[in-house]
Amino acid sequence: YLIIGNVSLFIPLGFILSFYIKNLRKWWAVLLIGLMASLSIELTQLITHLGLFELDDLVNNSFGCYLGYCVYEIVAGIIIKGRIKERKLQFIISLVTWILVIGFILFALAIGQPVFGRFRI
Numbered sequence: 001y002l003i004i005g006n007v008s009l010f011i012p013l014g015f016i017l018s019f020y021i022k023n024l025r026k027w028w029a030v031l032l033i034g035l036m037a038s039l040s041i042e043l044t045q046l047i048t049h050l051g052l053f054e055l056d057d058l059v060n061n062s063f064g065c066y067l068g069y070c071v072y073e074i075v076a077g078i079i080i081k082g083r084i085k086e087r088k089l090q091f092i093i094s095l096v097t098w099i100l101v102i103g104f105i106l107f108a109l110a111i112g113q114p115v116f117g118r119f120r121i
Contacts, residue, residue: 006060007067009104010034012097014068015075019093027069034065 017024017033024030038061045051 003056003060005104006057007064010038010061010064011068011071012100013037014065014070015072016068016093016097017065018069018072025072027066030069031062031066034068035062037065038062 014030014034017030024033035058038058041061042051042053042057046053
């Protein structure tokens with residue numbers, strides 16, 4: 001479940017980057033930003049000693065960001081081309097993203113994973 005968690009955590013980032021920033025609608029740009037975001041998290045964990053620096057997290061998070069880009073490409077091909085107005089779609093995506101992020105954090109806390117340092121329920 002840790003691998004699935006690492007991948008799924010970065011899917012919204014890849015989707016949002018592709019959706020909001022038109023210059024980032026290239027797979028390699030989204031993958032690179034996902035790698036840099038993951039690297040910054042891993043380096044923060046290494047420096048603060050509040051987690052483990054793991055190379056597999058870098059790969060899994062980057063792959064999740066790339067999957068978010070793939071989801072955007074699918075959604076753009078189906079929805080954006082005329083069915084739903086872009087402002088309404090932005091609101092829906094923002095709402096779903098926040099629900100997923102909060103839900104993921106609550107799920108991680110519920111199963112006993114330390115999300116914010118050593119804090120557990």
